[in-house]
Amino acid sequence: MTPSVRAVDVILAKRRGDAHDRDTLEGFIGGYVRGEVPDYQVAAWLMAVVWRGMTERETADLTEVMADSGERLDLAEFAHPVDKHSTGGVGDKTTLVLAPLLAALGASVAKMSGRGLGHTGGTIDKLEAIPGFRAELDREAFFRQVREIGVAVTGQTRALAPADGLLYALRDATGTVASLPLIASSIMSKKLAGGARTIVLDVKVGHGAFMRTPDEARALAASMVAIGHHAGRTVRAVLSNMDEPLGTAVGHALEVREALATLRGAGPPDLRELVLTLAGELLEAAGLVTGRGEVEAALDDGRALERFERWVAAQGGDVARLDDLEVATETADWCADASGYLTSIDAQKVGAAVSHLGGGRRQKGDVLDLGVGAVMRAKVGDAVRAGEPLVTLHHRDGRGLEAAWATLAGAASIGERGERRPLVLEVVR
Ligand code: URA
Numbered sequence: 001m002t003p004s005v006r007a008v009d010v011i012l013a014k015r016r017g018d019a020h021d022r023d024t025l026e027g028f029i030g031g032y033v034r035g036e037v038p039d040y041q042v043a044a045w046l047m048a049v050v051w052r053g054m055t056e057r058e059t060a061d062l063t064e065v066m067a068d069s070g071e072r073l074d075l076a077e078f079a080h081p082v083d084k085h086s087t088g089g090v091g092d093k094t095t096l097v098l099a100p101l102l103a104a105l106g107a108s109v110a111k112m113s114g115r116g117l118g119h120t121g122g123t124i125d126k127l128e129a130i131p132g133f134r135a136e137l138d139r140e141a142f143f144r145q146v147r148e149i150g151v152a153v154t155g156q157t158r159a160l161a162p163a164d165g166l167l168y169a170l171r172d173a174t175g176t177v178a179s180l181p182l183i184a185s186s187i188m189s190k191k192l193a194g195g196a197r198t199i200v201l202d203v204k205v206g207h208g209a210f211m212r213t214p215d216e217a218r219a220l221a222a223s224m225v226a227i228g229h230h231a232g233r234t235v236r237a238v239l240s241n242m243d244e245p246l247g248t249a250v251g252h253a254l255e256v257r258e259a260l261a262t263l264r265g266a267g268p269p270d271l272r273e274l275v276l277t278l279a280g281e282l283l284e285a286a287g288l289v290t291g292r293g294e295v296e297a298a299l300d301d302g303r304a305l306e307r308f309e310r311w312v313a314a315q316g317g318d319v320a321r322l323d324d325l326e327v328a329t330e331t332a333d334w335c336a337d338a339s340g341y342l343t344s345i346d347a348q349k350v351g352a353a354v355s356h357l358g359g360g361r362r363q364k365g366d367v368l369d370l371g372v373g374a375v376m377r378a379k380v381g382d383a384v385r386a387g388e389p390l391v392t393l394h395h396r397d398g399r400g401l402e403a404a405w406a407t408l409a410g411a412a413s414i415g416e417r418g419e420r421r422p423l424v425l426e427v428v429r
Contacts, residue, residue, distance in 0.1 A: 005024055005027030011048060015052070016052075022061040022064075025061050033166060043174045046167070047174065049179055049181060049182060050182070056223065056226060059181040060226070064192070065163070066164050069161060070159050073195035075110055075197075079108070081110060082108065082196050082199070082282050082286055083110075083199045083200075084098060084111075084199070084282065085199070086202040086204065087183070087204050087209060088210065090208045090245040090347040091121075091245030091247050091347070093246070093258060094271070095123045096127070096256065097263055097271070098275050100304045100307035101299055102150075103151040104304045109150060110152055110194070110195065111153045111194075112153075112155070112190070115156075121250070121251075123153065124155050125370070127256070130256060130318065132316045133317035134317075135315070136155055145311075145314050148314070149311055151311045152311070160194065164190055167182075177210070180216075180220050180223060184220060192231050198286040200235075200285070201225075201235065202237075203217045203239050203240070204240055205239055206241055207348055208242040208243070208350075222237075225429070236428065237427070238428075239427070240274055240424055240425065241425060242347055244376070244380045245347045246271055249373060249376075250359075250375075251359045251371075251374060252370035253326060254373040254394065256322075260308075260323075263299070263304055279295045281427060325371075328373075328394040330396065331392050331393065333391070333392050333393075334392075334393065335387050336386055336389075339385045340384065340416055341416065342379065342380050344412070345378075345380060346412075349407050349411035350391065350408070353411075354372065356407060357372040357394075357395045357400040357401070372394050372396060374391050374393050375391070377389045377391060378390050379420075381419055391408065
């Protein structure tokens with residue numbers, strides 16, 4: 001930390017509600033990454049940010065400082081480097097369908113994805129449900145694959161935006177995750193460091209999401225789009241409903257199966273709709289397509305599927321076993337306690353139930369059971385009858401089942417009128 005910036009003064013300034021300048025943020029965050037500012041001072045500062053907020057300029061500066069805390073990927077050799085980020089949801093297997101679809105339409109997808117923590121699953125863990133799939137690629141293999149196939153997905157490296165890795169872990173442990181400037185800078189620092197020129201953000205809204213209301217989600221989306229714009233990137237944000245899990249499958253192998261079905265022209269309508277919307281926005285912004293019809297055609301005529309299989313094979317996955325993924329065969333149904341229409345089903349609780357069965361991590365490093373999960377037997381708006389299944393759990397010998405039942409208690413609401421909510425609420429450009 002530079003001698004002119006004292007950590008305690010930074011905390012006091014934010015406690016008063018002052019805006020920091022870029023030098024101050026560089027000194028403070030840089031000092032933290034180098035180990036010169038201790039966790040407890042950064043934790044106090046984070047809490048002050050939660051309460052006092054940040055100006056738009058401050059949030060943009062914080063993002064750049066975090067993006068500069070490690071290396072930035074240079075994707076200049078690719079004509080259309082694109083990226084997508086979801087703020088996190090349950091049953092969200094979108095990347096598995098979207099990435100090969102984008103590649104099939106001429107985009108280069110050089111993507112870092114995360115592992116799951118808590119009730120949301122991670123793309124990297126899902127891909128590892130495919131036998132042989134290697135999620136860690138060295139730089140050379142990563143770039144070669146993007147050149148040859150147009151898509152490579154690897155785990156988050158510590159080299160990219162390391163400040164975010166440190167801050168996120170501290171936020172998780174200090175109740176300071178839910179803050180607009182902190183979420184916006186966390187997400188956008190990784191996107192800026194990742195090098196893509198055109199980015200689409202899937203901002204989830206609802207029970208299973210960080211943003212519970214459309215207003216909160218809109219504000220987060222606008223902030224991230226503005227940060228991207230300042231940094232010379234084209235960013236669009238799609239606000240999508242997370243009042244229930246996306247699609248019908250929750251759990252790693254089950255979600256890969258559902259993604260595969262979608263690539264084969266079947267799959268649940270909400271997943272297909274979200275994929276087409278995200279792809280349409282991204283490819284139009286990148287100047288690669290002019291209408292949704294072109295995107296739909298690549299999904300329906302097998303081009304995206306063919307790209308998916310080449311991608312999986314390039315990362316060591318056994319394509320011949322895609323139809324034979326290991327899924328826990330013991331099942332138990334969670335049933336409706338009344339007749340009527342399903343009006344909501346808490347995605348966060350469904351994700352937590354799957355976690356209890358062994359499908360989620362309590363701590364970093366926990367080994368996941370990739371074969372357990374949940375299948376939604378009804379979607380919001382469907383007519384349901386008392387005693388009929390709403391959710392089927394796939395478990396191993398009943399492990400975690402009691403805790404899953406307890407978590408699901410009260411997760412569903414059944415009412416007298418069926419109403420489907422729109423999946424895509426709006427697009428912020
Ligand atoms: N996703 C992120 O990457 N960071 C956050 O702060 C929240 C969601």
